[in-house]
Amino acid sequence: MPLLEIRNLRVEFDTAKGPFRALDGVDYTVEAGEVLAIVGESGSGKSVAMLATMGLLPDTATITADKMEFEGRDLRKLSAKERRKVIGKDISMIFQEPIASLNPCFTVGFQLSEALKVHTNLSKADRKARVLELMRAVGLPDPERRLSAFPHQMSGGQCQRVMIAMAIACAPKLLIADEPTTALDVTIQKQILDLLVKLQQDSGMGLIMITHDMGVVAETADRVIVQYKGRKMEEADVLSLFEAPKSNYTKALLSALPENATGDRLPTVSDFAGAGGF
Template sequence: MALLEINKLSVEFGSAAHPFRAVSNVDLSVDAGDIVGVVGESGSGKSVTMLALMGLIDAPGRVTADALNFDGKPLLNMKPAQKRQIVGRDISMIFQDALTSLNPAYTVGFQLIETLRQHTPLRGDALKQRALELLELVEIPDAKSRLNAYPHQLSGGMSQRVMIAIAIACNPKLLIADEPTTALDVTVQQQIMELLLNLQKSQGMGLILITHDLAVVAEVAQHVVVMYAGEVVEKSPVTEIFDRPRHPYTQALLASIPEHSKGAERLHTLPGVVPGQYDRPSGCLLSPRCPYVQDRCRTEHPDLYPAGAAVARCFYALDDAGRPTHV
């Protein structure tokens, strides 16, 4: 049984009369100890999906799903008090901008100990001891004095380490990392990613890694989910997706990696932007930007169809040579 099982998760905003679907029928599963990479452009619904999973979508946002099971327990209609015992302990999340994700009014120690006090029976000196251990675990130098530091006294990389320490404080079964290195200096990005992956391995956590960085995904993930305009467009084992992308969008994403365009003068790009609330095309959401678009694509909305070892949301999924399979 999968650790996390999401089935047809949708998130809608706006009024009931004019709803906007930010996330539509997303299926996702994560096995214990697995790393799943979720990639896609800004605005493709990656973060919203994860916030919905954490129960952090507020009214007027509406979350619906056929199933949203974590560790065998249905999260969707769980009472808030019950859910709070899981969120922060068994599922935890780190965010893109660590500097603003820590409360400026409290010390690092306070914010770390707060989580421990909420979810563990530790009290008194044991709390402080554990907090110190955690800071050392995320390789913060001079951890003891950092306990009394305020967030504004930390660098971006240091803040993200603190966020990671908070997230792994209660040995979670699943860690969601929402673009954990995007806001950091390039030199620090690598260190943080390595730390994250080492911890994932040593703690045996499941990890959902949301990122723009396909290279990282290629290195570490077992499965890749590609999202576009609130939908999953391709799900594939990592061994497959880089050599044999099945969805035209995935192909375009891969072509836009600088390493893939050796010799070419300009980086390959997909013209246009992700459709927003008012310009959703009927039919396939990629149809206005797709280089292989057919008449059918403009009128009919495709489901996820098996294509090789993957599933892809395309009527004419690409073959092994990267050409659309026209009927």
């Protein structure tokens, strides 16, 4: 049984101009211990799919699917209360803007122990010990002192480490990372990607990387789903995707990478699309 199995997911948003279909019948499967990358440009529906899974979309969104199961449990039938038991514990998520995801009014230590308070029966002392252990696991220097630090006193990379520590606090079975390194410098990006992959390998959890960056895909993924305008263009293991991409859209994305430039000009996506698009 796969960890997460979604069949024919559709998401529509009510807008003033009528319904807008952000996601049009896409399937997702993630096995335990697997790194799945969902790659696409803005508007491809890559974030919407995972927000729908987490139940984080606003009321204007209509979500339909033939199947939406996490460990065999139907996510659509969960009550809000049951869902909260799963979200943050078995499935957790990290976002692009680490500084915006942390509450500026509370210390890092407080925010880290909050997840443990909600989802575990640990005593206060045990929680503190676990928080320190988590901070060491994500490579935050001097954790004792950082417990009482506020988010604004730390760099973007350090805040993202705190977010990761928070996400893995309850040893989730599935971690969803939505553009976790887009706002960071390349050298910090490398550290954060290495950390995510190491945590994933040590714990054997499933990891979904949502990204627009083909470099990040190449560095982390086992399997890749390429999306464009709410539809799946291609699904392949990472090596076949880069070696022999099947869909024209994937070919276009790969050749638009400046490092793959052959002539004087970069090919653009429209060079690859047929008369009716992809």
